[in-house]
Structures are given as C-alpha cells and as structure tokens.
Amino acid sequence: MMITETVLKYSTLAIQRPDDLLYGVSPLPLACGLGLTIGAGQVFPEVNFTLPAMNIESGTWPVVVAHYDEMASQILRRAVSLGVHGIVLEFELLPPMTDHPVWGAEITAVLKRHLATAHEKYHLPCALRVTPTDIRDQQKPPLMRTGEPWRQLKQSLELCAKAGADILSIESIGGKEVHDQALMYGDFSGIVFALGVLAPRDMSWLWAQIGQICAAHPGVVSGGDSACGFANTAMQLAHQKMLPEVLAAVVRAMSAVRSLSAFEQGAVGPSKDCAYEGPILKAITGRPIAMEGKSASCAHFSPVGNIAAAMCDLWSNESVQNVRLLSGNAPEAYTELLAYDCRLMNTAACAPGGALQLRNWMVASDEWLSPQAAVLSPDAIIRIAAAIVATDTPYHRVIAAGQAAVQVLKDGVAEQKLHLSRKELQWLARIDEALERFPAEEDALLVDLEAQYGSLYDKASYGL
Amino acid sequence: MALSKELFDAILNGDAKRAHAATETALAEGAEPMQLIADSMVPAMDEVGKLFEAEEYFVPELLLAGRAMKSAMELIKPLLVASGQKMAVRVIIGTVKGDLHDIGKNIVASMLEGSGFEVIDLGADVSPEAFVAAVKERQPHIVCMSALLTVTMPAMKTTIDALSKAGVRTQVKVLLGGAPVTSQYAKEIGADGYSENANGAVGLVKSLLAVA
Secondary structure, eight states: OOOOSOOOOOOSOSOOSGGGOOTTEEEEEEEETBTEEEEESOOEEEEEEEOOSOOOSGGGHHHHHHHHHHHHHHHHHHHHHTTOSOEEEEEEOOHHHHHSHHHHHHHHHHHHHHHHHHHHHHOOOEEEEEEOOOOTTSSSSOOSSSHHHHHHHHHHHHHHHHHTOSEEOOOOOTTHHHHHHHHHTTOHHHHHHIIIIIHHHHHHHHHHHHHHHHHHSTTOEEOOOOOIIIIIHHHHHHHTTSSOHHHHHHHHHHHHHHHHHHHHTTOOSOBOTTOTTHHHHHHHHOOOBEEEOGGGTTTOOOSOTTGGGTTOSEEEOOOEEOOEETTEEHHHHHHHHHHHHHHHHHHHHHSTTHHHHHHHHHHHHHTTTOHHHHTTSHHHHHHHHHHHHTSSSHHHHHHHHHHHHHHHHHHHHHTTOSOOOHHHHHHHHHHHHHHHSOOSSHHHHHHHHHHHHGGGSOGGGGTO | OOSOHHHHHHHHTTOHHHHHHHHHHHHHTTOOHHHHIIIIIHHHHHHHHHHHHTTSSOHHHHHHHHHHHHHHHHHHHHHHHHTTOOOSOEEEEEEBTTOOOOHHHHHHHHHHHHTTOEEEEOOSSBOHHHHHHHHHHHOOSEEEEEOOSGGGTHHHHHHHHHHHHTTOGGGSEEEEESTTOOHHHHHHTTOSEEOSSHHHHHHHHHHHHTOO
C-alpha cells in the first residue's frame, strides 16, 4: 500500500471559541478499551508507571514482570477504593522492551489481564495505552524507514496490539537529530527545518504505518504522539536556565504542527500526556487529549502545572517509579493524586458554568508567570491553532504557529501582564526577527541548511 | 589586558569567523600560540562561563563562544603540534548502554571542547566494552558518562567495574551526569565526581586535573 508523505486535512478549527475549550469535553469523544468513553464530559486519570533503578535483561526479567504485575494490581486497587469513574493505564516501554518486542508484549498482556479483571469485577471502565520506545535513532544518521531498529519497533507495535493494547502511541523522534543541535545553538533556521520539514514527513509516514497496524487489530485505536523530544527538551533546558523560556514557549507552539500529523493520518486521540501542545491539537481536531502537570512532579518540573489541566480529557502523572512510600508504592499514591484531581474537575463540571470557572482559575493561576504557560491559555491556543489551519504546508504552519506564539508573548509584555528579563526580551526580539526572514518555500531552506545540517539526517528517511 | 582584544571579543560574542580572522592576524603579527591561548582565549571562555553562571548567557551563547574558540584553535593546534606541545586534557564521553538520550551529553561535550579540551564523543547507548576499548586506545584523562533513565543508571556501575577489571580504572577520572544521577550515587559506585549541569562539568574537569 502506498503511504503518502503528508496529508493535510484540517483547514478549520473544531473548537472556535476559547470558552468552548474545556476539560473533559471534546467534540469527537472516543470510545475505547473496556467501556470507556474519553472526552464525553468527564476527566479520567491516566496512570503511567515504571521500574525502579534496575537492569533489564534475561536474568532479571521475572523481577521486571513482577514489578508490573504489582504496580497494576496496586493502582487498580486504589482506583477502585476511590471510586474513579474510569481509568487509563499507560505502559511506556523501556528501550530493551522494544528491542525485544516479545518482552513488551508480555507486559502488555499482564496489564490487560488486570484491567479486564477490574472491569469484570467492579465494572470499571478502563483502557490500556501502550507506547513503544522510538528506537530508530540508534545510528548516526538515524534510519527511520529501514533497518533493524525500525523492524523491531514495528514488531513491537504489532505484538503489543495483539497482546491487548487498546490505544497505541509513540513519542516519535523524526527530525530530532537536527532539532537537538539547532536548539543547543539557538538556531531558528534549524529548528524550523526540523519541526516544519523533517518531523512532519516522518510523522506522516510513521502514523500511516501505525494506522495500518491498528486497522489489522480491531478494537485498537491509533492514539497520538508527543513533541516530547523537541518541546519538552526545550522546557527542561529552560528550567535549568540553559535556554530562554521564550524559546521553549515558541518551540512548544511550533511543535503542534508535527504532532498534528498523527491526526492527519487517522489518529483519533487521546494524544500523549506529555504533549503539552495537546490543547492546540484538541482545538483543531476536536479529539480528546491527555495532559500532565502538577501531579507529574514525580517525573519532572513544569511551569504549567495547573494550566495544563484546564483543557485535558485524561489527566496523567507522566511516569513514577515503583518505589515504596509511607502510603504504599508510588504508582498507587500517584493514582490517588490523579483521582482527587479528576474528582474535583468532574464535580465542578456538574454545576452550571462550573467547568468554565474552574478552568479559568487553573489558567489564571499560571498564565502570566511563565511564557510557556502564556502560550497555553485558551485564548492563546485558539490564536495559535487558527494560525496553523490558515496555512497549507507544515513548513508554513510552523512559521505561522511561531509568529502567533511570539505575538501572544509580545501582547502579554505590552499589557504588562508578562514580565520578562532583559535577556528574555532580547531573545523574544531575536526570534521575532528570525521568523520574518524565512524563505517562501521549504526547498530554499533545505538548500540553505545543507552544509550545516546535511550530515545529521538521512534524506531517504524523510522522502527527500 | 588580552594579547588580542579582538580575539577575546570575538569569542565572547560567539563570532567564529571573527575569531578565526583575529587569530590569523595575531599569529601573523608574531604572537606566540600558547600566549594567545593563555592571554586571550582562556580568559574569554572564563568570562563566558561567568556570564552563564550569572544567567546573562544561555547555552546557545556558551556554545557559540565554544565554536569561536574552536575555530581559533584550528589555526593554533597545528603550531602546537609542530612545536612538540600537547593539548592539555583528553576526555572521552558517552551516554551509557541502553540509554538513547544524548542532548545533555552533547551539551557537555561541546562545552568541554569549547573550553579547549580534546573531546572524543562515543555517542549514545555505549557499552561498557566500548568505553574500555576507547580508554585503552585513546588514553584519556577523563571519562564522562551520562544517563537519563533510572533503569540505565546501573550501566554506569557496570562500566566502572569493567574499567577496573580491564586494569585501566586508575588511569582515568570518571565523572557522571544526568537527571536521575546524584552525587551520592556517584560516590556509591566509585566515580570520581558528579555534576548536575554542563557548566559544572567543565569546572569539575578543571578542578580534578587542576587545569587553570
């Protein structure tokens, strides 16, 4: 079957008004898993969990399986105790589990058994999201469409689908080999090239493949991706004062274009929890999204702890290790945190105007304290999403998203709501200027950047 | 006062072309290569480090300064080699086995290179055997290891054990970094140092080897 390079189909917004961008509600809810419907009025916890520090190898494999068995059992016990109305478990494979596809499938089956039991015994609506590791960057330059890593990844997706995954996701890395270097050097040409040319091409190809795998396994849905390797890298480097926050904020907005490619190839959501660009995807596609924020502090810092919840359909903890705490093991403790977060959101949504009011408080509590939060307000989301759908190629969309994000930040500064340091202001001006200077077509950019980045990526991997 | 103010400013401002041209001019005017390094290049990178510590510079400014330093070194290195003088310190760096995350390691590598060290980057997912082979072959002073995943941290210990078993552990200082790694963990597994950020890693290399 022919796989198209890039199929664009979104030219309008599914959600036009900021006030219609609410948590728990999506224009196109998703029924999946065992009786779960996401985006139909309630927010559900999505619990993500991982191993403590240990080697993963044949000799330790029984211990690995025992950890996952224990985590699923304890998470679901706590969820049932708290009367959650639904739950998603996410299994993010670690690299050796994707390298050995049968290992990932074995854990998938273990987790699905626990969910099936909870559904049968307690009528708990639930689903299992499985996210193999994108291991295609094992050689330099990475081969995205051929070679052993891709073969293993594809087999991992297939075996996990067969073993009981309800939702397939991935945090894909196409374009990252260029983006990493461009980000480190603050080179906006390289950033736009990675996010607007390479990444969407890889996403389109990869998500068409994932769509085919889902089609071959009835009941398995093609979830969504995350710009984790791009925008979350920028977010963490900004947190460490290594990059300007304004750069991370603009990269976040621009990264939505590559994440949108999954939906353009048939993904139906929920997008990945660490895709903080999710609200932009929700505004454009109307599909439900997962988000993470304050209750993911076990995994990493973010300056968007409350605002990230404002428009979510699943609320996640990102990743927590199976270590002992006073109240039990960490995964079940974080299940409790998420359950209470969701209970509050769902209770507020029962009152007339309650969801909007709570959403506005969550937005207001973060919005102007960080540029990265400022680009995630419902107003900003609609502005950025509208800019994306107003243009017609990923390259132009990335530039448009960047310009819209810059304008959001400039307006915040002008209105004295957003306070930036002198250095941050200099960078904002630099980014603004850089976005004005791009050639009209991506081919010209490709030529311009050949000397600088040509050796870092494999052209055939991107259909170039 | 820097021997070449032009070179000092070029590095401080991350201008590689200007740094290259300033070095050419200074050498043509008879400046001693080692003196250029000591009087203009090292002070410029020290100033860059201070600006980073003061949060006046971000990593891009730091790396561009490193790139400018490197472009100047391209002219100076052959002269040092010809006169029998050696680069001060050689560093081997890699992300440990099972871990594909390498941006943190890349930043450290670039900053070390920018600070005048010879850096051999082994890449990501580097096996203990590959670290050992590189140490035997390249005879570095320092081995830097990075891990982002908690489940790949044990590979740091495996690598240190492999260096010991191969009889080369005492020849090198081993430094660790990466989000889940701690100073305590570094001590526990027998590393010589830990840094939580890239600039700290450069300082640590300098202090461990008492490099000015």
